[in-house]
């Protein structure tokens with residue numbers, strides 16, 4: 001895409017994608033929490049359909065990477081957990097912390113399972129990403145083959161959360177990673193814990209699975 005060939009164009013596009021992601025997340029939050037009159041819902045649906053139409057005029061196919069992404073550099077703006085451009089992502093922000101990783105996010109209404117608490121599948125999704133990040137950051141990237149989650153206490157909505165992950169063991173192609181979710185205010189009180197097993201792909205597997213994307 002010629003408009004982003006120079007660095008300035010790429011920066012501007014990434015900012016625009018983040019801005020669109022922010023707007024979509026606001027929309028999802030308001031649309032999930034709303035008790036506005038029915039007429040307002042009907043009007044909003046029409047407006048949203050109209051706003052979506054031009055975005056659909058140029059789209060990428062399943063095996064095409066977003067022009068603003070950098071797969072090998074780890075930039076994935078539409079990742080459903082961390083992507084600033086994803087309407088679906090909280091988004092979870094992750095950074096390295098010593099030999100592990102720490103993440104932060106706050107979950108809104110759209111992630112609700114039991115009333116006023118997060119859906120258990122959402123907690124598993126956040127932890128899968130955390131554990132996978134920690135495996136990669138430790139130099140052992142792989143795909144999840146197993147994820148065990150223990151739900152000790154419900155995860156509250158609208159509450160800053162803190163997630164942790166660290167590699168617990170490496171055995172050939174298998175990396176075992178453990179992680180937790182707590183509130184940011186009470187990092188000693190574990191709400192959810194997880195243990196994941198990640199398997200490094202053999203070169204032939206990586207080619208088979210991701211060849212069409214990487215070219």
Ligand SMILES: CCCCCCCCCC(=O)SCCNC(=O)CCNC(=O)[C@H](O)C(C)(C)COP(=O)(O)OP(=O)(O)OC[C@H]1O[C@@H](n2cnc3c(N)ncnc32)[C@H](O)[C@@H]1OP(=O)(O)O
Pocket residue numbers: 074128129130131132133136137142143144145146171172173174197199201202205
């Ligand atoms: C910085 C970037 C951050 C990125 C974070 C990403 C986080 C998100 C990660 C994901 O969500 S990945 C998507 C979900 N995962 C998948 O779709 C993976 C589906 N599984 C596969 O495609 C295959 O299992 C795979 C290609 C990964 C491996 O296939 P193999 O045929 O090579 O596996 P194989 O059966 O030979 O097992 C390899 C090793 O793993 C072990 N293993 C397999 N399944 C296991 C399991 N369920 N539990 C424990 N160990 C297991 C297996 O015993 C064996 O150990 P050994 O080498 O010691 O013999």
